[in-house]
Amino acid sequence: xxxxxxxxxxxxxxxxxxxxxxxALVTILFASDEPGRALSLFLFGxxxxxxxxxxxxxxxxxxxxTGLAVSIMFSAAQFNLGAEGAFFLGGITATSVAINxxxxxxxxxxxxxxxxxxxxxxxxxIPALLKVKxxxxxxxxxxxxxxxxxxxxxxxxxxxMRDVDAGAMVSFKLADTSxxxxxxxxxxxxxGLILAALTVVAGYYFMYRTxxxxxxRLTGLNSSFARYSGIQTASVIILSQVLGGFIAGSxxxxxxxxxxxxxxxxxxxxxxxxxxxxxxxxxxxxxLIPVGAFFLAYLRIGADLMARSxxxxxEVVYIIQGVMIVLIAAESFLAHYRHKLVxxxxxxxxxxxx
Amino acid sequence: MADFFNIIFSVDFGYAVLRVxxxxxxxxxxxxxxxxxxxINIALEGMMLIxxxxxxxxxxxxxxxxxxxxxxxxxxxxVGMVLAYFALNLKTDVILAAIAINLIAMGGTVFVLFMVxxxxxxxxxxxxxxxxxxxxxxxxxIPVLGPILSGHNILTYLAFLSVWVMYIFIYRxxxxxxxxxxxxxxxxxxxxxxxxRKIQYTAxxxxxxxxxxxxxxxxxxxxxxFSKNMTAGRGFIALAAEAMGGATPHxxxxxxxxxxxxxxxxxxxxxxxxxxxxxxxxxxxxxVIGLVIYAAxxxxxxxxxxxxxxREARKGAQEVKLL
Numbered sequence: 294x295x296x297x298x299x300x301x302x303x304x305x306x307x308x309x310x311x312x313x314x315x316x317a318l319v320t321i322l323f324a325s326d327e328p329g330r331a332l333s334l335f336l337f338g339x340x341x342x343x344x345x346x347x348x349x350x351x352x353x354x355x356x357x358x359t360g361l362a363v364s365i366m367f368s369a370a371q372f373n374l375g376a377e378g379a380f381f382l383g384g385i386t387a388t389s390v391a392i393n394x395x396x397x398x399x400x401x402x403x404x405x406x407x408x409x410x411x412x413x414x415x416x417x418x419i420p421a422l423l424k425v426k427x428x429x430x431x432x433x434x435x436x437x438x439x440x441x442x443x444x445x446x447x448x449x450x451x452x453x454m455r456d457v458d459a460g461a462m463v464s465f466k467l468a469d470t471s472x473x474x475x476x477x478x479x480x481x482x483x484x485g486l487i488l489a490a491l492t493v494v495a496g497y498y499f500m501y502r503t504x505x506x507x508x509x510r511l512t513g514l515n516s517s518f519a520r521y522s523g524i525q526t527a528s529v530i531i532l533s534q535v536l537g538g539f540i541a542g543s544x545x546x547x548x549x550x551x552x553x554x555x556x557x558x559x560x561x562x563x564x565x566x567x568x569x570x571x572x573x574x575x576x577x578x579x580x581l582i583p584v585g586a587f588f589l590a591y592l593r594i595g596a597d598l599m600a601r602s603x604x605x606x607x608e609v610v611y612i613i614q615g616v617m618i619v620l621i622a623a624e625s626f627l628a629h630y631r632h633k634l635v636x637x638x639x640x641x642x643x644x645x646x647x
Numbered sequence: 648m649a650d651f652f653n654i655i656f657s658v659d660f661g662y663a664v665l666r667v668x669x670x671x672x673x674x675x676x677x678x679x680x681x682x683x684x685x686x687i688n689i690a691l692e693g694m695m696l697i698x699x700x701x702x703x704x705x706x707x708x709x710x711x712x713x714x715x716x717x718x719x720x721x722x723x724x725x726v727g728m729v730l731a732y733f734a735l736n737l738k739t740d741v742i743l744a745a746i747a748i749n750l751i752a753m754g755g756t757v758f759v760l761f762m763v764x765x766x767x768x769x770x771x772x773x774x775x776x777x778x779x780x781x782x783x784x785x786x787x788x789i790p791v792l793g794p795i796l797s798g799h800n801i802l803t804y805l806a807f808l809s810v811w812v813m814y815i816f817i818y819r820x821x822x823x824x825x826x827x828x829x830x831x832x833x834x835x836x837x838x839x840x841x842x843x844r845k846i847q848y849t850a851x852x853x854x855x856x857x858x859x860x861x862x863x864x865x866x867x868x869x870x871x872x873f874s875k876n877m878t879a880g881r882g883f884i885a886l887a888a889e890a891m892g893g894a895t896p897h898x899x900x901x902x903x904x905x906x907x908x909x910x911x912x913x914x915x916x917x918x919x920x921x922x923x924x925x926x927x928x929x930x931x932x933x934x935v936i937g938l939v940i941y942a943a944x945x946x947x948x949x950x951x952x953x954x955x956x957x958r959e960a961r962k963g964a965q966e967v968k969l970l
Contacts, residue, residue: 324762372742423935429942430890432689432742433934436883440931448924569746606761611754618747623737 301634305627306574309620310588313613320612324605331603338598339591347480348594349587351552355380356586357489358544359568361496364577366417366537367569368500370513371424373534375417375435376541377565378442381558382416383409383545385446388464388556391471391549392454401471406488406546413542414535416442421534425527431534443561450556464556473551483551490583492540497579499536509533541565570614573621589614654915661795663914665803668907670695670869670878672806673861674885675892675899676813677854682894683817684850685830690730690745691858692882693752698723698862700756703775703873704763712776716802716863723859724852731851735844757875768875770866777871778802778863800868802860809857813896826850858882880931887934891941902937909933 318332325331339349359376366373387409390396396404420435447462454464473484500506512519512529520526544564549556567589574585592610600607620626654660674691681688698719706715730748734741757768764772778801787797817823828836829846837843861881866873888906892898909930916926 324758423939423942427939427943428946429935429939433883433887433890433938436880437887437931437935437938440880441928441935444924444928444931448922451924452922566746566750570750573743606758606767608754608758608761611750612758615747615751615755618750619733619737619739619744622743622747623733623739626737628738 297634297638298631301627301631302576306621308627309617312620313616316616317609317613320609321599321605324609326604331599331605334603335595335599335605335609337595339594343477343479345594345598347477347482348597349590350477350480350482350486352590352593353583353586354483354485354489354551355544355548355562355564356567356571356590357493357582358547359541359564360571360575360582360586361493361568361579362413362417362537362539362541362544363565363568364572364575364579364582365496365500365509365540366534367572368513368577369509369530369533370516371421371530371534372432373417373420373435373537374432374565374569375420375438375534375538376568377561377563378435378439379413379416379538379541380545380548380564380568381439381446381561382442383413383542384549384556384558385449385545386412386542387546387549388467389449389454391467392465393471394468396468396470398470401468402473402550405471405550406543409546409549410539410543413545414539417538417541418531418535421531425530439561439565447559454556456555459555461557462559466555467550467553471550473547481552485547485551488547489544492543493579493582496540496582500579505529505532541568570618573618655912658791658794660911660915662798663911664904664908665795665799666869667910667914668904669800669803669806670861670864670881671885671888671906671910672900672903673802673809673857673864674882675888675903676806676809676896677857677861678886678889679813679894679896679899680817680826680857681850681854682889683830684826684847685833686734686741686847686851687886688727688730688745688851688854689742689883689886690726690748691854691861691885692878692880693745693749694723694726694855694858695862695865695878695882696752696756696876697726698859699866699877700760700770700862700873701859702863703770703773703866704759706776706867707764707770707773710776712778712867715776715867716778716860719863719867720856720859723862724856727851727853727855727858728848730855731848734851735847753876756873760873770873773873775871775873776867778867800864802864802868805860806864807900809860810896810900817896822849861885884930884934887938891937893941905937906930906934 321331321335322328339345359380362376362379366376387405390405390408391401393401416438417435420431420438423429423434424431450464451462456463456465475481475483476486500510508519508524508529509532511522512524512526512533516526519529548564571582571585571589574588575581592613593607596607596610599605674695677691677694678688701722702715702719705718706712709715726748730741730744733739733744760766760768760770764770766772780798781801781804783797787793817827825836825841825846826849828839828841829843833843836846862878865877865881870877884906885903888902889899892900892902913926913929
């Protein structure tokens with residue numbers, strides 16, 4: 294029964310993705326003067342060279358972090374959208390450590406990432422605290438805090454870390470000792486990919502094999518039940534948000550250390566929102582986060598390649614994402630078939646019972 | 648510090664407050680109507696963005712600001728209908744469906760703008776129209792108040808009018824009563840023959856239309872163009888304003904004005920020697936603080952009522968024992 298339910302969920306997700314892709318293809322057909330070329334760039338562009346495929350893997354790294362972060366936060370049924378701000382501030386604090394020129398090679402990135410992670414944890418912990426203590430909607434407060442994070446971060450860069458000689462509003466150069474090494478030649482794929490993989494494995498273990506993970510999931514499924522069975526739901530909520538914030542913050546730090554020479558973001562990079570999409574694709578299950586992250590990264594790079602050498606804008610991806618989210622989240626989408634499935638299964642069990 | 652007070656107590660500042668409150672107020676009314684029907688609409692942000700673009704495109708194509716506004720409102724209502732379809736028919740979590748709409752709006756508006764005008768991010772090649780400003784004859788000549796209240800965009804007056812209309816609609820009409828009934832207790836409303844789905848559809852469509860007015864104001868009044876992500880969180884601020892205003896039209900109006908004041912403050916303080924980043928933070932921080940104060944008060948209230956009920960129950964039990 295469980296197996297079939299899982300299979301059904303898989304079929305549903307694949308179908309939702311397919312419908313979204315078809316919507317995108319139709320859009321491209323209408324938008325482009327040379328739709329064939331645009332389409333092939335979009336669908337197969339990421340596979341045409343090692344460099345382009347490397348781009349997909351590079352983009353996967355931040356998505357793995359924010360996807361995992363959001364899935365842990367959402368597992369507790371908290372709509373905390375602070376991953377975006379946590380990722381950004383994580384990058385900022387990591388920069389403040391990384392521009393220091395006098396630290397040892399391995400220690401340096403570790404310290405930077407920890408600093409980023411702790412900032413993220415603090416940042417996502419605040420909406421959770423406000424929720425638990427005063428019942429203030431974490432959804433609205435985390436959205437507002439994202440803007441606060443943006444301006445606070447820009448202030449810190451502008452007034453404390455800005456390299457005046459660089460021309461643009463960017464930080465000082467990051468020290469070479471702080472950088473994450475490249476792991477695949479001819480691409481920019483960096484050590485962060487391995488860190489991300491380890492984090493996802495740890496996240497899965499935590500959510501499905503430890504007591505605290507179980508508490509988080511139970512609180513998310515039915516918080517009254519969790520409370521009546523003696524779980525301190527308040528501390529569970531705070532823990533899950535702080536943990537999610539830590540992961541998102543360290544993701545931001547790793548992105549900066551792996552991909553940039555200086556901190557140069559002028560606006561929120563959007564990986565927090567992407568994390569929501571990845572988490573929805575993965576149904577909040579850490580084991581499926583890599584699949585969701587790869588898929589989204591592939592779409593993004595495909596769209597970028599298409600926008601670069603055809604007349605279609607890369608924003609077409611947003612349409613795919615939206616359609617995917619609503620269809621996957623729609624409980625009644627294909628519910629008819631699920632009923633049939635359950636009915637048939639029940640009859641079979643009844644028949645064999647005789 | 649003297650500069651600060653000069654800014655706050657100037658006529659320009661009063662005028663600016665009303666100007667920046669307008670979109671928040673429309674969206675707050677949109678948040679109110681859906682909240683009354685028991686659905687949270689966090690898609691207001693995306694709805695406003697889509698409507699802002701529709702207004703620009705429609706007014707440029709038809710050479711008429713009025714038709715632009717009409718298009719914006721209709722499209723806003725349509726997006727509300729789409730949200731209702733997913734939330735009510737397909738049983739999508741309404742928050743996730745709204746996040747999807749916001750995402751589609753963020754990218755989709757840029758995409759459509761490029762297809763229509765070839766512009767990236769800002770509608771510079773579209774000759775869009777602006778809705779007229781109105782000078783109110785008698786009020787205009789009152790000293791101090793005149794320049795603050797007169798000469799605004801027509802939608803600013805409409806926004807404040809909508810508060811009053813909303814009040815009448817919700818508390819004085821049969822449909823308003825049904826909307827409130829559904830929001831208070833959907834099962835009870837259903838049991839007396841009210842179609843919950845139809846009512847929630849209506850509320851979300853109206854909510855979208857109100858967001859449509861707000862969006863149209865952004866691109867055809869506040870400024871005269873569309874730019875990428877121009878709503879900048881106003882839809883979310885409106886949600887906070889509505890919650891903090893105690894889910895009543897007048898309360899939401901006052902909190903919208905409060906947030907508008909902080910917004911205007913952040914615009915006019917830019918001339919002072921305070922880091923711009925801090926000033927830009929003000930409206931968002933103010934929103935969080937307001938939200939927390941409101942929520943804390945409400946929790947306190949519920950606790951007090953519960954304590955009162957417990958006491959009454961205990962008293963009742965004692966009386967029964969005595970009997």
